[in-house]
Amino acid sequence: xxxxILPHLTPQQVVEDKSLLPxxxxxxxxxxxxxxxxxxxxxxxxxxxxxxxxxxxxALVRGRDAETHNSRAFNTLNDMVKNxxxxxxxxxxxxxxxxxxxxxxxxxxxxxxxxxxxxxxxAVVEGxxxxxxxxxxxESLSGKNTGNNLDPFADGHPVIHFEEWDRPxxxxxxxxxxGGCENVGAQYxxxxxxLGAGRDISGVRKCIIDAVMKAQGQGxxxxxxxxxxxxxxxxGYEHSKAILMRTLGTPHHNSELAQIxxxxxxxxxTLGIGPMxxxxxxxxxGLFIDELYRHPASFFVSISYMCWSSRRRIMTxxxxxxxxxx
Amino acid sequence: MLHHLTTPLTEDKVxxxxxGDEVLLSGRLILSRDVGHKYMKEEKPEWLKPLxxxxxxxxxxxxxxxxSDGSWTFIAAGPTTSIREEPYQADxxxxxxxxxxxxxxxxxxxxxxxxxxxxxxxxxxTGGAGTLLAECVERVVEVHxxxxxxxPEAFWVIxxxxxxxxxxxDSHGASLHEQVAQSSAKIAEQLMKS
Numbered sequence: 001x002x003x004x005i006l007p008h009l010t011p012q013q014v015v016e017d018k019s020l021l022p023x024x025x026x027x028x029x030x031x032x033x034x035x036x037x038x039x040x041x042x043x044x045x046x047x048x049x050x051x052x053x054x055x056x057x058x059a060l061v062r063g064r065d066a067e068t069h070n071s072r073a074f075n076t077l078n079d080m081v082k083n084x085x086x087x088x089x090x091x092x093x094x095x096x097x098x099x100x101x102x103x104x105x106x107x108x109x110x111x112x113x114x115x116x117x118x119x120x121x122x123a124v125v126e127g128x129x130x131x132x133x134x135x136x137x138x139e140s141l142s143g144k145n146t147g148n149n150l151d152p153f154a155d156g157h158p159v160i161h162f163e164e165w166d167r168p169x170x171x172x173x174x175x176x177x178x179g180g181c182e183n184v185g186a187q188y189x190x191x192x193x194x195l196g197a198g199r200d201i202s203g204v205r206k207c208i209i210d211a212v213m214k215a216q217g218q219g220x221x222x223x224x225x226x227x228x229x230x231x232x233x234x235x236g237y238e239h240s241k242a243i244l245m246r247t248l249g250t251p252h253h254n255s256e257l258a259q260i261x262x263x264x265x266x267x268x269x270t271l272g273i274g275p276m277x278x279x280x281x282x283x284x285x286g287l288f289i290d291e292l293y294r295h296p297a298s299f300f301v302s303i304s305y306m307c308w309s310s311r312r313r314i315m316t317x318x319x320x321x322x323x324x325x326x
Numbered sequence: 327m328l329h330h331l332t333t334p335l336t337e338d339k340v341x342x343x344x345x346g347d348e349v350l351l352s353g354r355l356i357l358s359r360d361v362g363h364k365y366m367k368e369e370k371p372e373w374l375k376p377l378x379x380x381x382x383x384x385x386x387x388x389x390x391x392x393x394s395d396g397s398w399t400f401i402a403a404g405p406t407t408s409i410r411e412e413p414y415q416a417d418x419x420x421x422x423x424x425x426x427x428x429x430x431x432x433x434x435x436x437x438x439x440x441x442x443x444x445x446x447x448x449x450x451x452t453g454g455a456g457t458l459l460a461e462c463v464e465r466v467v468e469v470h471x472x473x474x475x476x477x478p479e480a481f482w483v484i485x486x487x488x489x490x491x492x493x494x495x496d497s498h499g500a501s502l503h504e505q506v507a508q509s510s511a512k513i514a515e516q517l518m519k520s
Contacts, residue, residue, distance in 0.1 A: 072346075072492065076452055079490075083458035087402075095456040096389045096402035131401050134389045134478060143361050145476030180407040180431070180453065196518070206518050213514045216507055218407050218431035220453040267517055271510045276430060276453055278492070279506050309454040 004064075005081045007057045009088050015051070018091065019043055026321035027170070029108075034115050040315060040323050041123035041172060042130075045101075047325055048174045048313040049093045049132040052084050055248040056224075056285065056310045060084075063222055063275070063282030073280025077222075080275070080308060091132075095309045097178040098133045101149060101158035104173035104242065106165045113162045117154065124149045124158050136179075161242075168319035173245050174312065181223060181307040184215035187237060190299040199299045204229055205264060207301040212268050212284065217277015220307035224248065225268075225287040228302045230294035236302035243288040244306045245314070252289070261287050275308070285310075330488075334380035335425040337445035343493045345500040349449060350488040354467065355384040355428070359406050361479040362471070363414040370421060373470075377483065378422035382449075385411065385429035387478030389456065390466075398466040400484065402456030405430040408448070416440025432494055432503030441497050448495035450502075462489040 020043045027037055064077035087094040103120055107113075125148045127133045137157040138145045151157045188207040190199045195210055197203035208227060215223070228239040252258040265287045274280025285308065294300070314326045327346075331339065333353030343349070356377055358366070366374065388403040408415075408429030415437040418424060425446050427433075430453035441447060451459060463484050470481040494502040 079452045079455050079458060083452075083455040086461065087457040090457060092457050092460075093389050093402040095454045096387060096404050096460075097406065097456075098389065131389055131391045134387065134402075135476065136478070138476065143475075143479070145478070147476065178454075183407065209514050209517055213507075213510060216431070216503065216510070217453075218409060220430070270517070271513050273506060273510050276450065277432065277503060277506055278450075278494075279502070279509075307454055 005078055005085065007061050007081055007084070009051065009054070009057070009085065015047065020046065021323060025323070027317050027323075029111065029321055032112065032115065034111070034119060037116065038119035038122040038126070040317065041120050042126050043323070044172060044174050044313060044315040044325065045123060045127040046091065046130075046132050048176055048311050049098055049127070050091045051088045052094060052309065053247070053312060056308070057081070057084055059248050059285040060222070060308060063285065066281050071280065072278045073274045073282065076275040076278060077282065093132060093134070094311060095178060095307075096134060097180065098136060099176035099178045099311070100136065100182065101133065102175040102177060102241070103158060103160045104163075104171075104175075104245065105160060106163045106167075106171040108168055108170070109164055109166070111170070116162070117160060120158065120160055121150055121154065170317040172315045172317075174315075175241075175245060176311040177241070177244075178220070178307050178309070181219040181305045184211070184219040185237070185240075185304045186211040186214065187233065187303070188301040190301060201260065204301050208264060208287070208303060209268065209271075211303045211305070212271065212273070215305055216273055217275075219305040220309065221273055221277060222275055222282045222285045222308050224285050224306040224310050226304040226306065227287065227289040228300075229289065229291045231292035231300060231302070232295065232298065233300060233302075235292060236300045237304065239290060239292060240302040240304040243290055244304060244310065245312050246288045248286040257289050257291065261289055264289075333382050335382070336380065337425070340425050340447055341445050341497050343447050343496055344498070345493055345496050345502050347493040349491050349493060351382065351449070351491055352487050352489070353485065355382050355484055355486055355489070357384045357386045357388065357480070357482040357484065359385050359387050359479055360410055361475045362481055363411045363418065366418045366422070367414040374481075375422060377481075378424050380423060380425050382426040382428060383418070383424055385427065388460070388482060390477055390482075398469065400460045400463040400466060403460040403463060404454055404456040405451040407431045407453075408433050412437060419444050419446050428491055432501065438495055438499060438501055441495055442499055445497050447493050447497055449491035450494040451489070451491050459489065462486045
């Protein structure tokens with residue numbers, strides 16, 4: 001059905017030329033209003049919504065090329081690559097579900113989180129008006145859509161995680177996480193009698209296999225898994241999602257966990273679920289795992305599933321306020 | 327096997343489709359997802375009857391852009407996860423005589439029985455391919471319940487050309503999703519033992 005598409009994105013210079021930020025723009029850290037910060041965040045939204053990270057594209061292409069030529073799995077992965085190139089070229093959302101909008105902000109001492117939050121919320125409203133984001137914030141019981149991606153109480157959406165650090169630059173990470181993949185996330189409490197899973201790495205492995213089995217194609221496979229062992233119910237889930245910001249192919253700093261990541265990725269790809277659950281060799285693109293400290297009585301395994309359209313980018317405003325996008 | 331089909335569809339045509347067949351679909355589609363399905367099952371609104379008879383429901387909440395003249399363009403329009411409509415789908419197919427449902431991830435036994443009883447199929451589109459599938463949308467005909475439901479949940483009526491889908495549940499009880507679930511379960515069982 002389809003020709004083999006080569007994964008060439010728009011050259012970086014073209015992306016820079018389309019930037020919303022004036023040339024040589026820099027954030028003035030000393031200006032307490034942080035004027036212009038919202039525009040930098042809007043530029044981050046533009047790039048995240050329309051341009052997939054290169055490591056994800058490379059993994060999809062490797063998956064495609066490992067499938068039998070012209071099989072349904074091959075053609076589906078090829079369509080995904082086609083979609084990536086179209087969205088990048090048109091600067092339109094890769095997927096109509098532009099997800100829950102999740103920011104990870106790390107900032108030096110002395111900057112106001114209240115001010116940064118105002119800018120981020122303004123950027124989200126403008127990003128929605130420019131159709132890089134779909135209005136994805138609804139009142140839970142009535143289902144009423146706020147229309148601009150903001151919850152009126154400023155505590156639910158967009159999600160903003162702030163962290164003060166001892167470095168001079170601001171780092172803003174953005175993840176757009178679709179509802180389909182969020183719905184197939186899972187949390188286990190070990191021991192799990194039904195799975196026969198004990199409080200050890202073998203038990204953790206069983207939980208991960210079970211979660212991928214239950215997800216089948218519904219999280220838009222091939223997915224990327226974030227797994228947190230331990231923590232409490234909140235920190236476990238939170239961490240399992242935060243590590244989805246990692247780059248595929250970069251090994252874990254702990255060599256034991258690095259080995260587990262590689263082995264599990266291999267094993268999960270023998271399940272035969274394949275892209276979109278059509279069957280095939282590519283069920284996951286990768287797996288990130290971390291170990292947290294826990295209460296002696298609790299042993300949680302928290303799993304976040306990210307769809308193949310893993311939209312994540314990081315913007316750094318260096319010590320001089322100059323923006324850099326990864 | 328590749329079929330070129332144009333809506334409205336006849337029961338006879340739909341009954342010929344088998345799991346694994348590829349379809350390039352043209353003509354009108356009606357978009358509906360969570361809010362719309364609850365509304366259709368619980369209130370059974372009459373006004374939808376002529377829109378849905380022998381037609382195709384697409385599980386999709388699009389990204390849309392309204393031009394200054396008031397007309398709409400679809401910017402991104404891939405499928406949403408269909409299983410959330412499992413409690414509603416079979417009733418809706420039967421009540422409105424719907425011939426096909428497009429979505430992603432597949433649906434369950436209740437829907438499968440509905441497909442068999444009415445003579446309808448479940449068509450699978452590539453999830454996440456929002457821009458690619460929006461390219462197949464030639465025209466936005468009209469939209470219903472936009473204010474009340476919000477844009478992702480509204481009943482958008484669109485015209486598509488060669489919209490690419492795969493039959494993953496047919497009107498004879500076969501389901502590719504069920505097949506993959508069963509074969510992968512056997513492998514998972516082995517993996518859990520090792």
